[in-house]
Each structure stands twice: as structure tokens, then as C-alpha cells.
Amino acid sequence: MSSDETSKARRMATLTGLATSRGFAAGSVFLHTTDGGELAVVEREISAADVSAELERFAAAMKEARRQIEALTARLDGQSAANVFANHLAILEDPLILSQIEDVVRKERVNVEAAIRRVVERFRTRFGQMDDPYLRERIRDIEDIERRMLRILLGREETVFASITSPVIIVADDLAPSETVALSRELVLGIATDHGSATSHVALLSRALGIPAVVGLGDVTQRVRPGDRVLLDGSNGTVTVNPDAATTADFKRLMRREKELMALLEEDRQLPGAMKDGTPLKIVANTQPGVPFGTLAAFGAQGVGLYRTEYLWLGSDHEPSEEEQFAAYSEAVKAVLPALGSEARVTFRCLDLGGDKLMRGVKSFEANPFLGNRSIRWLLGHRETFRTQLRAILRASAFGKTAVMFPMIATRAELRQCNVELGKAMDELRAKGIAFDEHIMRGAMVETPAAAICADQLAGEVDFFSVGTNDLVQYTLAADRGNEQVAYLSYPSDPAVVRLVETTCRLSKAGGIYTCVCGESAADPVMAILWVGLGVKVLSMAPSCIPAVKKVLRTVTLQEAQTLAAEVLAACATDSAEEIYARCRNFLLDRLPDFESLRAFFAAG
Numbered sequence: 001m002s003s004d005e006t007s008k009a010r011r012m013a014t015l016t017g018l019a020t021s022r023g024f025a026a027g028s029v030f031l032h033t034t035d036g037g038e039l040a041v042v043e044r045e046i047s048a049a050d051v052s053a054e055l056e057r058f059a060a061a062m063k064e065a066r067r068q069i070e071a072l073t074a075r076l077d078g079q080s081a082a083n084v085f086a087n088h089l090a091i092l093e094d095p096l097i098l099s100q101i102e103d104v105v106r107k108e109r110v111n112v113e114a115a116i117r118r119v120v121e122r123f124r125t126r127f128g129q130m131d132d133p134y135l136r137e138r139i140r141d142i143e144d145i146e147r148r149m150l151r152i153l154l155g156r157e158e159t160v161f162a163s164i165t166s167p168v169i170i171v172a173d174d175l176a177p178s179e180t181v182a183l184s185r186e187l188v189l190g191i192a193t194d195h196g197s198a199t200s201h202v203a204l205l206s207r208a209l210g211i212p213a214v215v216g217l218g219d220v221t222q223r224v225r226p227g228d229r230v231l232l233d234g235s236n237g238t239v240t241v242n243p244d245a246a247t248t249a250d251f252k253r254l255m256r257r258e259k260e261l262m263a264l265l266e267e268d269r270q271l272p273g274a275m276k277d278g279t280p281l282k283i284v285a286n287t288q289p290g291v292p293f294g295t296l297a298a299f300g301a302q303g304v305g306l307y308r309t310e311y312l313w314l315g316s317d318h319e320p321s322e323e324e325q326f327a328a329y330s331e332a333v334k335a336v337l338p339a340l341g342s343e344a345r346v347t348f349r350c351l352d353l354g355g356d357k358l359m360r361g362v363k364s365f366e367a368n369p370f371l372g373n374r375s376i377r378w379l380l381g382h383r384e385t386f387r388t389q390l391r392a393i394l395r396a397s398a399f400g401k402t403a404v405m406f407p408m409i410a411t412r413a414e415l416r417q418c419n420v421e422l423g424k425a426m427d428e429l430r431a432k433g434i435a436f437d438e439h440i441m442r443g444a445m446v447e448t449p450a451a452a453i454c455a456d457q458l459a460g461e462v463d464f465f466s467v468g469t470n471d472l473v474q475y476t477l478a479a480d481r482g483n484e485q486v487a488y489l490s491y492p493s494d495p496a497v498v499r500l501v502e503t504t505c506r507l508s509k510a511g512g513i514y515t516c517v518c519g520e521s522a523a524d525p526v527m528a529i530l531w532v533g534l535g536v537k538v539l540s541m542a543p544s545c546i547p548a549v550k551k552v553l554r555t556v557t558l559q560e561a562q563t564l565a566a567e568v569l570a571a572c573a574t575d576s577a578e579e580i581y582a583r584c585r586n587f588l589l590d591r592l593p594d595f596e597s598l599r600a601f602f603a604a605g
């Protein structure tokens with residue numbers, strides 16, 4: 001790394017991404033890549049004037065790679081191991097490879113990281129087609145060198161979270177749910193990622209854990225080095241790298257202001273959810289195994305509207321047994337309910353694996369996992385796992401009010417099969433004389449357009465609906481919730497989504513059941529007001545968002561929210577997602593003069 005490049009990387013820069021978990025964090029960088037293999041490389045065009053500096057970076061990285069390989073060789077005994085590294089040195093200095101990389105930098109005018117990627121890709125294609133397994137294997141050595149060079153050029157270390165011993169800000173290309181759930185709240189001050197959208201799992205988890213986060217930053221991993229100082233603003237979605245003294249002082253002022261605003265919301269925390277005219281509304285929490293239950297009562301949750309059971313699987317390297325599940329679920333019921341009052345209930349959502357939620361070390365082989373065998377589809381194909389989970393949830397229901405909820409429902413046939421399995425699980429427990437709540441509530445998640453459109457068919461099968469707007473938005477707009485490139489399409493205020501929520505509410509009411517929203521949009525007061533106006537009775541969200549949502553709901557009567565909803569429905573014929581959002585936001589601004597200052601507490605979006 002030339003000193004020129006080093007100083008360039010250390011200049012102050014502010015990057016903007018998607019604000020996904022509010023709060024501020026100041027600390028030093030811990031760099032992480034998705035897996036030990038592929039390092040994310042951003043291709044950059046360079047000018048003719050930059051070519052020689054780029055080649056210098058290449059030469060400096062080569063020198064460092066040679067030093068590392070020689071140091072490794074010196075630590076090894078045994079000739080065959082040393083030979084491996086002798087091979088690596090030979091590849092590193094192979095004039096053919098070197099000249100190809102230099103040529104790409106000179107002629108195709110891209111940064112050296114991209115040039116290395118391109119050249120290795122050519123070798124990969126060529127070697128991969130060869131019949132000789134020995135030659136095919138040589139590509140592994142080339143890839144190993146590629147990783148070493150890229151790590152040096154990008155300033156990466158081979159790190160794992162377990163090695164974190166003092167508080168840091170994690171900067172990663174992306175974090176898998178199983179990685180995120182392993183993070184320690186004490187040691188992780190904030191999270192910044194290249195990829196991700198407001199409803200990606202890294203966003204949900206960081207919010208659930210109360211860790212400030214900004215995702216979808218594009219190339220933040222390329223802009224920082226381990227140990228760099230970073231200011232992360234999870235409310236406005238910015239990350240400032242290597243801030244100067246004045247910026248740091250301003251940021252500290254913002255951190256103090258947040259504390260003051262928190263105090264402002266204090267009185268709303270413990271009040272029950274209600275509107276200005278006294279209409280009661282249930283404001284409950286989203287949670288999962290591993291998140292301390294104390295935060296639920298502290299933020300004034302009136303129950304748990306979504307307990308994401310899959311995190312028992314994601315945080316584990318084996319399938320949790322019935323006893324392990326029972327221990328976790330009953331602990332939640334016993335710990336949560338007494339603290340949240342006699343009306344509180346814990347809603348356990350059945351295993352929602354698949355899509356981007358995969359167990360540690362498991363890879364999906366489906367071409368299109370989000371549209372594939374995920375969630376309830378997978379459970380219905382794995383009846384033993386399904387019934388084991390249902391028995392564990394039922395057993396926990398003996399300790400207090402609970403509900404069981406089925407995810408990703410698309411058809412009534414699926415929901416009926418879920419009920420059949422629930423009935424069988426009950427029979428199995430009865431046969432053994434094990435106690436459970438015979439009247440446990442049943443819910444269906446409305447996360448597919450099919451479920452919303454045919455909600456009348458589903459209403460007869462369950463006691464409530466819970467709209468998962470995160471998935472409903474992704475499936476309605478056909479826009480992957482984890483892909484920042486299509487985040488511009490992913491608005492719960494999209495007219496198509498608004499119409500689907502309205503349909504769900506209307507059909508649930510006609511069917512004599514109620515509707516909850518447990519997607520991230522429930523945590524945004526702007527959207528919460530619209531959902532309530534459309535007929536939603538329960539809002540479930542990350543605990544830290546509860547006080548602000550309660551405060552805002554108390555400023556509006558049900559009648560006013562319904563008037564707004566009627567206006568929005570009419571506007572769905574003409575307005576865009578942004579226009580509908582602005583309409584709801586202006587409605588709130590008129591009623592809550594300090595809405596802007598409160599905005600820092602609201603969910604991003």
C-alpha cells in the first residue's frame with residue numbers, strides 16, 4: 001500500500017445508506033466479509049494519470065504477499081507443506097499472470113482489485129474446463145493468492161466476531177442472519193453494510209438487538225481500514241469515516257440530543273396504546289430467542305406480536321430438539337407475561353427458514369430461494385419437524401396466553417394442513433397427559449399477495465391475521481427485500497401494498513377476525529396511522545420503536561385516521577408510493593408540531 005493511497009483512504013468521507021436501526025455510534029472499525037472465500041470487490045474506473053499509482057499499489061501488495069508467504073513457510077516444518085507455499089510464491093511471481101493484471105489496469109483502466117478479479121476469472125474458466133484434476137486443482141492455489149492480495153489491498157484481516165474483545169463498529173459487505181444473531185450488544189456499537197435494504201434481516205436483527213445500523217452503503221467496506229474511526233448515524237443513514245474534530249463534536253451534540261428526546265418519550269412508555277379519543281390499540285413487540293426480554297417491558301410493549309422462532313435454528317449448528325424448543329418458548333412465556341400485564345400474549349411464529357434465513361453452513365441449491373421451498377412450504381414437507389415445534393409451542397402455552405402463527409401462507413389448503421398438524425400435535429400431547437392451552441389462538445401471516453387477495457378464504461381457518469409487510473412488499477413489487485438496487489421499489493406505502501392491506505382488513509372484519517401488522521412498517525408512525533385508519537387493531541414492532549409510535553397515535557383520533565385512510569385509498573388510483581407517504585406524513589405534521597424532532601425515533605423509511 002503506497003503512503004499516497006493510505007492517506008487517501010484516511011481522509012474524512014461521509015457515506016449515505018439506508019437508516020435501519022436508529023441511534024448513534026462512534027467507534028473504531030471491525031471489518032468483516034460474508035465468508036472467508038469471496039471478498040467483495042468494487043470495480044472502479046481510473047484515469048490515465050492514476051495508472052502508475054495503481055501499479056505501485058499492486059507492487060506494494062505483491063511485496064507484502066511475498067513477505068507473508070515467506071513468514072508462513074518459515075513457521076512450517078515438513079517439505080510438502082512448504083512446497084504448497086513455494087507454489088504460491090511461484091504463482092505470485094509468474095510473469096504471465098503479472099503482465100495480464102498490469103495490462104488490465106493499463107488498458108482497461110480499472111482499479112487493481114478489479115484487474116486481479118478479472119484475470120483470476122479467466123484462469124478459473126480455463127482451468128475449470130481442463131480434464132486433468134491436478135491442473136483443475138491449481139486454480140485453488142491461484143484463488144488463495146487472489147484472496148491474500150485482495151485482503152492486503154483492501155486492508156482486511158481474517159477476522160471472526162469471536163475475536164472482538166472491545167467495543168467496535170462492524171463494517172461488512174453483508175451479514176447473514178446466523179452471523180448477526182451471534183453479535184454481542186455490549187461489544188458491537190453499530191453495524192454498517194455494503195448491501196441490504198430496510199427490511200433485510202441484518203436490519204431487523206440490529207433493530208431487535210438495539211444496535212444502530214446503516215445498510216446498503218454500496219462500498220463502505222472499500223472505504224475503511226480496520227481500526228479507522230467511524231461515526232454512524234442509524235437515524236439518518238450516514239457513516240462518516242475518519243471524522244475531523246468539528247464533525248466529531250457535532251456528532252457528540254446529536255448523541256446528547258437523542259438522550260433528551262428519549263426523556264421526552266418517557267411518559268408514553270408505560271401508557272397503554274390508545275388514540276386521542278381513547279380507542280384502544282395494542283402495541284406489541286417483535287422479538288426472538290437471544291434478545292433480552294427486559295427491553296420489552298422497559299419500552300412498554302403490551303405483549304409479543306411476533307416471536308421469530310427460526311433464530312433458535314439460525315443460532316445453532318443442529319436442529320433444536322423439542323425439549324430445547326420447549327425450554328426457550330416456556331422461558332419466554334414465563335419471563336414476558338408477568339412483566340407485561342394480564343392481557344399480554346406471546347405469539348410464536350412457526351419456523352420461517354429459507355430465502356436468506358439459512359442455518360449455519362447450509363447453502364440453498366434453489367435457483368430462486370425466495371420463491372422456493374421456504375417457510376411453511378418447507379415445514380409442510382418436514383412434518384416431523386413441524387409437529388415437534390407445534391408440541392413445544394403448545395407445551396409452553398400451559399404457562400400463559402400464547403398464540404401460534406403460520407408464516408408465508410399462500411393458500412387455504414396450506415392453512416388447513418397447518419391446522420391438521422396442530423390438531424395432531426394436540427392429540428399427541430393429550431395421549432401423554434401433557435398440559436397445553438386447548439384454546440390457543442391461531443394466526444396466519446399475510447405476506448403474499450395471494451393471501452391478501454383471498455383473505456376471505458383464510459379467515460375461517462384462524463383467529464387473526466398478521467400482515468408481514470416486509471415480505472408482502474417484496475412479493476407485491478417483485479423486489480428482493482435484501483437487494484439495495486431495488487430498494488427504490490420497496491415501499492409499504494406503494495398503492496399496490498396499501499390496497500392489499502385494505503383488502504386484508506376488510507375481509508378479516510367480514511370474517512369476524514382481526515388484523516395485526518408485524519412488518520417493519522408498523523414501527524414507522526407515518527405508516528402506523530394509515531394502517532390503523534384501514535382497520536388494523538394491533539401493531540407489532542421492535543421494542544425501541546414503541547414509545548414514539550404510542551406518542552404519535554395519541555395525537556390522532558380514530559375518525560381522523562379513517563379519514564386519512566379513505567383519502568389515501570382514493571389517491572391509490574393516481575399517487576405513487578412517495579406521494580402517499582408524503583400525504584400521511586403531512587397529515588401527522590399538522591397534528592404534531594414537534595414531529596420532525598421526534599422523527600429520529602421512528603423507523604427508517
Ligand code: PEP
Nearest residue numbers: 468469470471518519520
Ligand atoms: C414480514 O415479512 O414482514 C415479517 C414480519 O416476517 P420476516 O421479516 O421475519 O420475514
Ligand code: MG
Nearest residue numbers: 447468470471
Ligand atoms: Mg416475512
